[in-house]
Amino acid sequence: MFDKYIIVEDSLRSTADGFAFDAKLGYYRGLGLSMIDDLAISVDGEPVPRDDVRFDEGKGPLSLAEMEHVFDRRWPFGAKATISVKREGPMPAGTYHLGLKEVLRISYLPFPLLAEDSKSLTLAPDLST
Structure with missing residues (x-):
């Protein structure tokens, strides 16, 4: 339904x-x-x-395993959340094809809802060094 809007354009950034x-x-x-x-x-x-992924809707990062037991936090419709991926060091500048599949449990559906998006995103070089 909203698949083409899942990955936010121009949001890719390198972390430590x-x-x-x-x-x-x-x-x-x-x-x-x-x-x-x-x-x-x-x-x-x-x-x-899966163990390298962290999710943060604004109240602090959680692993996907931790999210299974969090009952007092929500991801509101239309709100951006940060998804972090742990790797060996920062990601180098370049263009990457990023894919995201959300597997969602909806109370009134007898099957999981799958929402998917993929985009080519460019990570600009770090000019601060």
């Missing part, structure tokens, strides 16, 4: 231990974090290990 980008929920209502079963990420077609 990998990279981060912003994303939106691919569902027309907000969800409790415990109802997000998975955030599967790929970079240039290579899947990112």
Whole structure:
């Protein structure tokens, strides 16, 4: 439904231990974090290990395993959240094909809702050094 809006354009950035980008929920209502079963990420077609992913809707980062037990936090519709990926050092400048698949548990659906987006995003060189 809102798949083409999941990965936020121009949000890719390098971090000290990998990279981060912003994303939106691919569902027309907000969800409790415990109802997000998975955030599967790929970079240039290579899947990112689940343990290397962190999610932060503004109240502090959580691993995907921690999100399963968080019942007092929500991801509102239309709100940006930061998804961080741990790697060996910062991500170098360049263009990357980023994929994100959200596996969502919706109370009235007898199956998980899958929302997917993929975009080519460019990471600008760090000019501060």
